[in-house]
Amino acid sequence: MNAVGFAWRSLVRQPARAILGVLGVAAVGALLLDMLLLSQGLIVSMRDLLDRSGWDIRVSVREIPGRGGRVSDASETAARIAALPSVKATLIVRIANARIEREGGPPIAATFEGVSGRSNKGAPITPPWTVLRGRDARGANEVVVDAAIAKAANLDVGGTITLRASCVADLEALPPARLQVTGIAEFPFAGTNEEGIGGSLDALKAACGGNVGDEADLLLVTSTGESRETAEAIRPVAPGLFAMTNDEVVGRLQQTGFTYFRQISAVLTTVTVSFAVLLISVLLTVSVNQRLGEIAALRALGFSRSRVVKDVLSESALIVGLGGLISLPLGLLLASGLDRILKAMPGIPAELHFFVFEGSALAVHIGLLAATAIVAALYPMRIVSTLPIAATLRDEVIG
Amino acid sequence: MRGRAVSNVIVDAREVGRSFAMPAGPVHAVRDVTLQIRAGDHIAVRGPSGCGKSTLLHMLGVVDAPSSGTLLFDGQDVSRLSDARRSALRLRRIGFIFQRFFLLPMLTAAENVELPLSEAGASRRDRQERTKVLLDYVGLAARADHRPSQLSGGEMQRVAIARALANNPQLLLADEPTGELDEATGAQIAALLDRVNADGTALVIVTHDSTLAGRAARVLMMRDGRIEREATR
Numbered sequence: 001m002n003a004v005g006f007a008w009r010s011l012v013r014q015p016a017r018a019i020l021g022v023l024g025v026a027a028v029g030a031l032l033l034d035m036l037l038l039s040q041g042l043i044v045s046m047r048d049l050l051d052r053s054g055w056d057i058r059v060s061v062r063e064i065p066g067r068g069g070r071v072s073d074a075s076e077t078a079a080r081i082a083a084l085p086s087v088k089a090t091l092i093v094r095i096a097n098a099r100i101e102r103e104g105g106p107p108i109a110a111t112f113e114g115v116s117g118r119s120n121k122g123a124p125i126t127p128p129w130t131v132l133r134g135r136d137a138r139g140a141n142e143v144v145v146d147a148a149i150a151k152a153a154n155l156d157v158g159g160t161i162t163l164r165a166s167c168v169a170d171l172e173a174l175p176p177a178r179l180q181v182t183g184i185a186e187f188p189f190a191g192t193n194e195e196g197i198g199g200s201l202d203a204l205k206a207a208c209g210g211n212v213g214d215e216a217d218l219l220l221v222t223s224t225g226e227s228r229e230t231a232e233a234i235r236p237v238a239p240g241l242f243a244m245t246n247d248e249v250v251g252r253l254q255q256t257g258f259t260y261f262r263q264i265s266a267v268l269t270t271v272t273v274s275f276a277v278l279l280i281s282v283l284l285t286v287s288v289n290q291r292l293g294e295i296a297a298l299r300a301l302g303f304s305r306s307r308v309v310k311d312v313l314s315e316s317a318l319i320v321g322l323g324g325l326i327s328l329p330l331g332l333l334l335a336s337g338l339d340r341i342l343k344a345m346p347g348i349p350a351e352l353h354f355f356v357f358e359g360s361a362l363a364v365h366i367g368l369l370a371a372t373a374i375v376a377a378l379y380p381m382r383i384v385s386t387l388p389i390a391a392t393l394r395d396e397v398i399g
Numbered sequence: 400m401r402g403r404a405v406s407n408v409i410v411d412a413r414e415v416g417r418s419f420a421m422p423a424g425p426v427h428a429v430r431d432v433t434l435q436i437r438a439g440d441h442i443a444v445r446g447p448s449g450c451g452k453s454t455l456l457h458m459l460g461v462v463d464a465p466s467s468g469t470l471l472f473d474g475q476d477v478s479r480l481s482d483a484r485r486s487a488l489r490l491r492r493i494g495f496i497f498q499r500f501f502l503l504p505m506l507t508a509a510e511n512v513e514l515p516l517s518e519a520g521a522s523r524r525d526r527q528e529r530t531k532v533l534l535d536y537v538g539l540a541a542r543a544d545h546r547p548s549q550l551s552g553g554e555m556q557r558v559a560i561a562r563a564l565a566n567n568p569q570l571l572l573a574d575e576p577t578g579e580l581d582e583a584t585g586a587q588i589a590a591l592l593d594r595v596n597a598d599g600t601a602l603v604i605v606t607h608d609s610t611l612a613g614r615a616a617r618v619l620m621m622r623d624g625r626i627e628r629e630a631t632r
Binding site: 001002009010012013293294296297298299300301302303304305306307389390393394396 | 453454457460462463482483486487488489490491493494495497499501503504505506510513514515517518519562563566574
């Protein structure tokens with residue numbers, strides 16, 4: 001019987017201890033997995049979100065993340081950028097608060113994104129939303145709305161909405177605009193409880209009573225090749241503005257906002273791993289101390305020191321391995337629940353996830369659990385490796 | 400079970416002593432014992448409690464090292480062997496029987512017997528064949544699949560004897576093998592040990608049991624760590 005088989009029998013011999021250890025590791029392993037998913041989840045999710053948008057450079061008055069300020073002379077700036085040979089397309093994005101009126105209920109607050117695109121080389125212009133049903137809004141009196149608005153306002157494709165948009169100040173009083181809904185769309189950068197409306201810049205201007213000005217909250221750019229080089233080329237033609245590639249945006253997020261989650265994750269990972277080490281170490285130490293006579297007898301019968309050490313290590317590996325296996329579905333389930341809770345925070349894009357499963361996180365999870373199994377077994381391994389055979393046999397008989 | 404030249408010296412202990420450091424000063428458990436164990440010997444070690452019988456047995460079985468003197472096993476000075484070499488020596492050349500059996504409760508009788516064979520690297524087939532032979536030898540073939548908790552004290556000691564014989568040792572050491580058994584069961588175990596010895600394995604038994612000691616060809620009487628006298632039958 002090899003060390004693993006022997007360890008398995010030892011576990012089965014004391015089922016309560018084994019179950020306690022396995023469940024303990026499963027709980028700790030689930031938390032550990034979640035911390036690892038959390039540590040990189042936002043970054044991975046944000047990168048995916050940015051890459052999926054189809055635009056690889058963002059031009060704004062502030063570094064992203066950051067709010068406030070608008071690009072003035074947006075049309076001229078966009079035209080200068082679009083004229084660069086490495087630029088395929090540009091999109092002016094102007095954002096306004098809007099309220100959709102509805103009969104028999106309070107107005108629906110929404111964010112109206114008005115866009116105006118310019119394509120130099122026939123490249124398609126992707127709006128910052130995805131049309132799910134119907135078609136995209138093209139004219140000055142057309143919009144797409146998200147499914148939540150359609151449901152709340154009892155709308156469908158072809159219907160009309162009456163809204164008041166506020167492009168300059170929240171308190172401005174403008175006449176309502178009637179706009180036709182041409183499609184139901186998804187707004188990936190909209191917050192979980194934030195409703196989205198999309199349309200052309202002309203539609204936004206119409207909704208704002210023409211009171212918009214040549215300003216943009218953001219200019220989106222698609223490059224023909226290397227986005228970093230294109231961003232470099234944009235900077236001289238857009239002085240005073242920040243041109244950031246998706247990589248740079250993700251890098252900034254890593255340095256600023258998301259560091260918080262990484263730090264929390266690192267602290268909780270350390271705590272959970274330490275707890276697992278203590279739990280397994282205590283269980284194994286108690287088990288070994290209860291079996292000193294047997295171990296001494298095995299040594300007297302010729303079992304080598306390395307063999308009895310392997311038995312203990314195998315027992316630790318089995319407890320941690322079984323607990324680790326259970327921890328995977330448990331951790332993913334827990335991550336899904338925690339993700340829903342965290343995404344309910346205001347301002348978090350609905351498609352952004354805090355917990356994202358990645359192979360590298362799983363590899364680190366396995367590595368940390370393997371290290372836990374080894375470290376937890378160190379003390380009990382030391383007990384069996386330094387066990388004085390004769391004295392232990394004598395003590396067992398006297399005891 | 401085996402046939403070896405009777406004149407072969409297995410253990411040659413020359414003035415061995417064993418002392419333990421204690422707060423009140425060293426305790427000399429065994430003093431200047433000189434002893435030779437030959438193939439086929441049947442030796443009983445007797446004496447009052449605390450006279451050093453078990454300590455001597457542990458040194459003869461290479462689980463403890465002498466503090467003084469020289470102990471040769473098959474001509475090798477055991478104090479010069481590494482822990483791994485001493486383990487290998489015990490595994491292949493020495494068998495142990497304990498008063499408390501020390502069978503592993505989570506294993507069946509057969510699996511307990513297989514353990515030393517497995518540790519010695521025997522193939523699965525060889526292990527199973529040898530285990531079957533040994534359990535048959537100790538009269539427990541029908542109890543092979545029973546766990547220790549399902550066996551009587553005498554049966555457990557029989558399994559322990561089978562386990563001790565697994566790798567066909569030259570020397571079998573027994574520390575109070577009938578200490579936890581009633582008289583009738585003890586007699587059965589004594590008879591089994593006689594048979595093991597008759598089949599060629601040298602046997603050293605530490606015992607308080609005069610009946611068991613009376614079966615030995617040599618009886619060593621110990622007192623205060625020394626062999627006070629030796630009686631030969």
